[in-house]
Amino acid sequence: MRNLSHTPTQQMRTRPTVKQQKGMSLIGLLCTLFVFASFFWLAIRIVPTMLEFWAIEKAIAAAKVVSKTPAELRVAFDKIADASHISTLDGKSLVIQGTGSAMQISFSYQKVIPLANIPLAGPASLMIDYRGSTDAEKSGKSE
Numbered sequence: 001m002r003n004l005s006h007t008p009t010q011q012m013r014t015r016p017t018v019k020q021q022k023g024m025s026l027i028g029l030l031c032t033l034f035v036f037a038s039f040f041w042l043a044i045r046i047v048p049t050m051l052e053f054w055a056i057e058k059a060i061a062a063a064k065v066v067s068k069t070p071a072e073l074r075v076a077f078d079k080i081a082d083a084s085h086i087s088t089l090d091g092k093s094l095v096i097q098g099t100g101s102a103m104q105i106s107f108s109y110q111k112v113i114p115l116a117n118i119p120l121a122g123p124a125s126l127m128i129d130y131r132g133s134t135d136a137e138k139s140g141k142s143e
Contacts, residue, residue, distance in 0.1 A: 106133035
């Protein structure tokens, strides 16, 4: 009998088997691109709200430096917020405890980001709760 395992036709095979193929299929590539595009689109929608939150924190810190009473702080915050194009919060929304350099200022607000308005499934949105405070233990945290 002839040994078929070493025939020249098997060694000259031009088409690789499934185990030898490497890479991504077109469907896999499209699914991967869709996932990355979804995350990128979501980041584009969320980043402006985060930037506004950080601007509010900076405006509160700046207003605290130049104010001695809660009324002065609210007026100073409104001026800084107007110059910084902050429209989410105003001076009335700030919770202020104490006076002078011992003032503790806190705030909280919700931001609703519309994601899609699909006729069959209805509107989809993302709600983010932002909270901030000048207290050293709570500053910089958002939920």
